[in-house]
Amino acid sequence: MEKKTLITRSMVVLILISIAMVVSPAVNSLPNGIGYEQVKSGGCNCHNGVADTGVVVALDGLPEQYNVSETYELTISFTGGPSTDGAANLGGFNLWASGGEITPVDATVQSRDSSEVTHTEAGNDYRSWTVEWTAPSHGRNVDFVLHVNSVNGDGVQGPEDKWNRLSITVAGSLGAALDPADPFTVLATLIIISGILLVITILYGFYRTNPDAFDWEHLAPWITEWLTSTDHKKIGTLYFVQGMFFLGIGGILAMMIRLQLAGPEMGFISQDQYNQFFTLHGTTMIFLAAMPLIAGFANWIVPLQIGAPDLAMPRLNALSFWLQPFAALLIFTGVFSGEGADTGWTGYAPYIVTAGAHTGVTMWVAGQIMLVASSTLTGINFLTTMAVMRAEGMGWMQMPLFTWSILVANLMLFLSIPAFGVGLIQVYLDRTISTAFYDISAGGDPLLWSHLFWYFGHPEVYVVIVPAFGVISEVLATSARRSIFGYRSMVYALAGIGILSFIVYGHHMLTSGMSPTLRFVTMMTTMLVAVPTGIKIFNWLKTMHGGSLVYRTHTLWALGFIVTFTLGGISGMFFPSIAMDTHLHETYFVVAHFHYVLVGGTVFGFFAAIYYWYPKMTGRMLDEKLGTLHFLTAFVTYNGIFWPMHRLGVVGMPRRTHTYFITTEDFTNLPEWAADWNLFISVSAFLFFFSNFILVANMLLSLVRGDKAPADPWGGWSFEWMTSSPPPTPSFDWHNLPVLKDANEHIANEPGRVGKWFSRLMVPEDHEEVSH
């Protein structure tokens, strides 16, 4: 042999060996076996680009239709291709199944995971292999994908090696497996179904008013009446229906979030969807559920309690309401296009103005602007009503506590919400006509938004909780058959909370890089909030002393409220302590805390309100048995959701994240049990969600066949119990307004010194000249 030829051949062999070494990790039919993930799309591509029909693949032993959980022995074999007897290697395979478990029976086969097997190094020398497949228990169709290659046995992969693919579907008793649903489709479907249910309920409500006149002739004026009414009771009902509807929608969103968090690194919803869902959950629950529920009760009860025929400005009141559903449409616009707001309900700048945030953010902001307008009008209307339309004999210090709480809430709301409105308009303009309020490159300050937002945001959360205080004061005193303990200190505590709410907002920014002086001041003022809140709790407890507590559903809710709200109040004390806040801020401890005060406080308070005032509103008593069942199930499952969250937050679970990380060998994060607790929370969340349908069912059933309610079923003292159930329209006769008597021999008809000075200021000098 010529030397030159030898060198050339040696070079070729060396190059081939080098190539083989480089690609060896991917070489199939070699010791490592065939990995499914690579071959799924490309096949055994290292052997050849395309499948070769010359290789005939067989998978024997599969039944036509499998029996669940039964084990089958499968034989994989092939014929054809370059495989020749006596060569070093013959071939290899990879078998994957979409369900069940595949296990090797001998050393020629190895398992990759329970759904995938391949050959071993020893298995390279065979043309058929045997495995066992245990059928799954779900009964759905199972797909098998088998790749087999036939090699020429030279130990080097190359175009002369051939492979082929075989796909088989084995029927299960239940047919094809369902495709995983798109969460957006699920959400949209649920919203639409809820909407349809709402319409059906409304139509049924109409049907019940007069079963003989169920036709368009009668429906049209009935609908028109509801769309155009300025009666405070009708608008209250509209608010109420809206609030309950969005409580359901917000609940659905929460369930989607909990499904995602049921296990670590789940993929039920994508991160993008998760971000939108928690944003919408917060926005919906606070602005579209809690606020309308409060406004609904305020509309219904406040004029009745102060002895006014209606609100001061009824048409504006209608405007306040109608702004809300259309604002909700704007806020939800993004969901139906998949580009919903993904900023969190706080919408922190500068993220909210960046193009990286979804386009739906602009719509979200637009909707929020409308809600701000709505809240401002509501505030004006209620403050005016309470200031000027109190009945004869009802001074400021004779107002029922629910009315007081609405007064304080509206005062907080309408003095703070303009700041939010201005911030929103700035963001809206930044996102549309390109102003630069939060453009960092032009010198914008992200903290400015935080200040404007939390100047509103903190009073806002008190706006949501304070009316619940009012409800509990009414319910508990009436149930204990006592007058409330320390009426005056209750009022001062409410006012104190109202004033403090404006100077504590910085505790949301304790880790924001705000100046330490401001943070320190905020820490002290925030601690102060505990004082008026404590006064309220102790006054409620003392009210029961010496009383005769009548156990009704609303009593149960009121007592439950005290439990959960006290717990929420205590956990709230951990945040102003800055050394702890640096750890607890933005964790599940925060989530636990505010759900304890917002669900355990506001929602429980308003559940009490529903059971308390439903007879007044509809003239029908609610079912006490269903009510008690609702309380027991909801109270237990509610604590099951939020109590474990405290611990999760402390051990390191951040909020607003799509997943959480369990400690591995390499890094410490959440302990193993965190995953179990998250599953527990998710299960509790679903139970809580469904338990509230008991309330819905109770309200609907009682509307139809509840007992007729007397004017004063619980024995309360305020004016609403004076009217019939349901009250007439107008609620009181303009010519014959009620007069409040006072068991304390105290006459409040004449204004005090400040009041006299104020009336001189308000009444024009020439007032008498004008004849009306």
Add this chain to the structure above:
Amino acid sequence: MSGDYDHDYHTPEPWGPHDWGHGAPHNSFSPIFLSIGIAIFLFAMAEAWSYGTYNPGNIPMILLGLLVIGFALFIWWRQDLSFDGHYEPLATGVPFRGVQIRKVGVWVFLMSEMMVFTSLFSTYMRYRLGIENCGTVFDRGMFDPATNPTGWQEGVAVTCFEPASHLIASSWWHLAPGAINTFALILSSFTIVQALRYAKMPDLDDEARRKKVYRYLGATWFLACLFLTLKMIEWFIGFYVPEISAIGLHEHDIISLVDEGYTINADHYQHHSYVDEATGAHMVANIQVSASLFYVTTGTHGAHVAGGIIGLSYMTFKAWKGLYTPNNAVSIEYFGLYWHFVDLVWVLVFPFFYLY
């Protein structure tokens, strides 16, 4: 005294006109249409502009929104036109007893309005105090690695705060629209009070009252329109200054703020005085924040004036029909309260944004 609250519920008329003898309207389509209109308008505006880029094709939607809003206002006013003061609820609770309820409502409304402008002013203070003034930057001189490392460089935009007053207060002519506007608003506060005075005057015959009231309301309307017109001239149009050299009044034609480059997205703004004398180099500045503040704050005030014009148009119409009497004159007062507030805000906005 406090009207006849006769509440035998008559057939509701949600489209108006309303029979006020039966009390306030029980039904109105106005609120729901107003809400729909606002929603369409905000939606279409958000579709039409995205980060300063105009996407054509949304004009019909915007117009539709405005049309629905206008329609809702029309219903509202149609119901209101027949208001003759017969129904004017008075307060029963202390300490407001005897005061018109709606007047208290307006005062409460003004409280929240005050918070709107407070928020705008706090934004202004944050940026005015937090961002270095462009004049200060310019005074530091041009960049020089050895002697002046903090100076500005030609062609490199400095982020700094450039108050609009630097342009406006630079010449009397430039200041003229703002100054005239100030007097116009103060004067309009006077005319609205005159309208109220004549409307309330009991011994005036109807025709004389009609004339006085609608003329004074018309004058208020005119002054408000003048205000907005001058503002448009100052922002977008500019004006020609005649040469009166005898009294030395001529400087140069006044260019509008926008034409001077003072726009909300001005990241390369050049003021004519920011020129280095020695080299002739121009300092360029990124003034988007300052311009946004100026346009949005004065614009918010302008929007209040525009809202006033819409209200005044209706009131002037009602006065022209001779429908204001001493009985319902107090509704002019409600508007007057709002109008005084808008006037007062201008008195604050003017020095902060035009002079200082």
Add this chain to the structure above:
Amino acid sequence: MGLITPLYDDLWNEYLVWSALVGLFTFGWLYHHSFFYRSEDGQNPNVDDLKVGVFPAHYDNMKLEITWTVVPFILIVYLTFISWAPLDNIWSAANEEDGFFGDECVVGESSNLIFNQSEGLYEADCYHEIGISGKQWVWSFDCYDLDADICDTGFAQIEGRDSPLISLKAGEAYLAIMTSEDVTHAPWFVSLGIKEDTQPGQVTTQWVLADEVEDFLLLCTEYCGDDHAYMIAGVNVHA
């Protein structure tokens, strides 16, 4: 209960005790009254003679009301007071006489970070500066000119993702100089119990006191957009 750092744990334990006391007191009272003062079957005595349209007789007791205004007030003054001390550590001034962590270390100098049990505060001879910068959605660390032993950056596989890693040395005090390139982020050193926002266009700082040998995660706790949940980094505190 060793949870995070002594700074946090002492407060936490103290707060837990007071929470338990307040809870026991309140719930004990609640349960007693709700059972003891429940109305018997068929009985509805209307204790305070509530009547519709009559403002009920006042039921109050000035002494009691003042008691439960003043006692909680004293408690919160105490809680504020104990929350005060750690602030000295958290906001300790850099490079000043009254700082707890001295001046910036010179090359080769060690912080000798110790926890002073009697004061309840951390003390160190000097500190090292490190840089942390947030960007959608990745952290970047900067060790400036520090020795690789004191501070080193790198990459680690966390949950299958290539994540940035910072290696610190136990017993050293670090001052993190932080900023952001786009939107607000917040690095949370989970096992150290500290976090502070990083703001674009601004510089914020926080003390990173590496007291124990541990590998833990650094998470982003200020919502910053699409990949917020996976904006993680590894922190390796070695001996």
